[in-house]
Amino acid sequence: xxxxxxxxxxxxxxxxxxxxxxxxxxxxxxxxxxxxxxxxxxxxxxxxxxxxxxxxxxxxxxxxxxxxxxxxxxxxxxxxxxxxxxxxxxxxxxxxxxxxxxxxxxxxxxxxxxxxxxxxxxxxxxxxxxxxxxxxxxxxxxxxxxxxxxxxxxxxxxxxxxxxxxxxxxxxxxxxxxxxxxxxxxxxxxxxxxxxxxxxxxxxxxx
Numbered sequence: 001x002x003x004x005x006x007x008x009x010x011x012x013x014x015x016x017x018x019x020x021x022x023x024x025x026x027x028x029x030x031x032x033x034x035x036x037x038x039x040x041x042x043x044x045x046x047x048x049x050x051x052x053x054x055x056x057x058x059x060x061x062x063x064x065x066x067x068x069x070x071x072x073x074x075x076x077x078x079x080x081x082x083x084x085x086x087x088x089x090x091x092x093x094x095x096x097x098x099x100x101x102x103x104x105x106x107x108x109x110x111x112x113x114x115x116x117x118x119x120x121x122x123x124x125x126x127x128x129x130x131x132x133x134x135x136x137x138x139x140x141x142x143x144x145x146x147x148x149x150x151x152x153x154x155x156x157x158x159x160x161x162x163x164x165x166x167x168x169x170x171x172x173x174x175x176x177x178x179x180x181x182x183x184x185x186x187x188x189x190x191x192x193x194x195x196x197x198x199x200x201x202x203x204x205x206x207x
Contacts, residue, residue: 034160041124041160048127052180054201061206064090071202077113083138100142114148121165122158131176132169140176149198155207
């Protein structure tokens, strides 16, 4: 018996005397929108992203490559791993690009300086980026293994609240929620970054 079968078996045993027709209505009257205008949503997103020790940059759609070049120059990074479907015109000409076609292992990704992906949704209230392995986002391994992550998100994909974000996502897709660089705290609450993921996170907001 697998652990899954054992757990489900215990749940079924616990419910054996509960009538099949017995159901509980889950209240879903919580607030779904922040009730603020678009500019305020984007300003809040910039503020909360910064609260998590990530750095937010802004760019026009036709200036992504130059913005990426400036960000990477500031980090001293010349070699990045990217998803196979990341647009070429997002990348500076002199960047050494490692394309992840799904065959790179954790050791390969650990050997590059960082990774660059897009995001599916950004949440202003929590400063969170949501990746769902969709277009331009690559595999979860790509955004979690390298020490540095540059994530590009369109202003059109930034929403105010978590309920708004969940409403945009497909519940059967794998979802990665990123709020700042990877971090943990010891028993004295001393924060340590990069223990199990990127130590540095840059966010490029395209508007």
